[in-house]
Ligand SMILES: Nc1ncnc2c1ncn2[C@@H]1O[C@H](COP(=O)(O)OP(=O)(O)OP(=O)(O)O)[C@@H](O)[C@H]1O
């Protein structure tokens with residue numbers, strides 16, 4: 772699915788799909804914003820959803836807010852790379868922007884649930900790097916959902932009651948980060964991305980680079 776871009780050292784490599792999942796409220800959105808701000812060469816995948824907009828959310832930036840008919844048309848038209856029903860609403864990843872970013876040599880960041888992660892992995896295992904974010908405790912998770920102050924008590928109850936099920940998928944992920952402190956969790960997620968960018972298998976320009984070094988040595 773991916774084509775090459777250039778790393779900071781100039782060696783061509785395949786773009787990667789960097790996935791964050793967690794139970795609701797564990798900190799994916801916060802970590803995603805920090806990653807996008809601080810990691811050049813990383814683009815956010817903006818999902819389509821049928822859920823209602825939260826206060827402060829912007830259409831096209833946080834989500835593409837669509838109605839059920841439009842979402843169904845996107846599914847039928849094969850416009851989504853993956854999609855799932857989460858908390859009674861539909862969510863999906865528009866395919867075209869992801870393919871365009873990867874073709875332009877960028878990495879793509881996804882804030883999606885375990886169902887979407889499974890679908891991406893089936894499509895492009897070698898290019899998917901997945902991180903599961905855990906909260907330090909159930910009470911911290913509940914506090915965070917309340918402190919975000921964007922969902923009703925009923926919605927928060929529903930998300931808390933789904934948290935254990937969401938978490939049951941932790942072992943399907945490549946990395947696990949426990950989000951005690953946001954700065955530490957960010958540093959860990961950033962280290963994962965930096966290391967994955969250096970993986971030999973995705974650095975398709977290395978063969979040529981090493982040949983050229985050997986040529987220089989042979990004089
Ligand atoms: N380490 C942390 N310590 C304290 N609060 C945090 C921490 N990380 C995130 N938060 C806060 O917790 C709340 C939930 O975080 P966030 O919205 O990032 O979660 P999420 O995993 O994206 O949730 P959802 O799946 O519902 O979108 C936010 O108010 C955020 O500021």
Ligand SMILES: Nc1nc2c(ncn2[C@@H]2O[C@H](COP(=O)(O)O)[C@@H](O)[C@H]2O)c(=O)[nH]1
Nearest residue numbers: 818854855857862863864882883884886887
């Ligand atoms: N499979 C997908 N899951 C998605 C997508 N976009 C978001 N999500 C997940 O939904 C829940 C709820 O999100 P919220 O913004 O309503 O709190 C959360 O786990 C997200 O990761 C998607 O495109 N596909």
